[in-house]
Amino acid sequence: MPASNPSLIQAHADQLAAWGERLRAHRKALRISATAAAEAAGMSRVTWHRIENGEASVTVGAWLAAMSAMGLKWDIEGPQSTPARAPMSSIPLRVRISDYPELQRLAWQVHGTDELSPSEALDIYERNRRHVDEASMAPHERDLLGALRSVLGGRSRDV
Known part of the structure; x- marks a missing residue:
């Protein structure tokens, strides 16, 4: 049975939506399909879309896998572009x-x-x-x- 969304104050719901939009914009800028991105992150396309939509029931682990697959790092402000590439911190899509x-x-x-x-x-x-x-x-x-x-x-x- 899928997890239900926990109660959120509107500010938190807006923050999740903003993070999801950031991830979507980054994926689109890289010209990567949601299906390919989800596969690279080791999750279903549905979970990927739930992350991009900012749904609160998605686990933090799924968020971190999505960030890593897109070559992003996570900090207190949410997903951020990583600077120059050191040892591989994300996996290629193919x-x-x-x-x-x-x-x-x-x-x-x-x-x-x-x-x-x-x-x-x-x-x-x-x-x-x-x-x-x-x-x-x-x-x-x-x-x-x-x-x-x-x-x-x-x-x-x-x-």
Whole structure:
């Protein structure tokens, strides 16, 4: 059964709506569909739309996943654009297999596409975890795997 909206004073409801509008504007500025953004955040399109509409029953965890997927950080004022990109703090909407040598080696059975969704990429890494040598991965691929695990909830490896 879906959670019901808690009682809110109008100022709080207006703030949630403003944050949702900020997220929507950022997504549209990046020319990303709501479906692709939701997939990158590991949630349903319906939940994504509920966030963009500022509904109070959406969990803080869902908000944080949405922010991370859009490359935004959260502070006391709500979603904010992040400055220059340090180690990967969000996941790409599509993972180009050829950009990640270890993924390319593990995804030998993937045919007909050059890109994977973030969850598909993480699934390949996790399914083949005993064959993955993270120590020999390029830094950008290690960052990708860490971000995928962080956002989508993968397991850490004990190497």
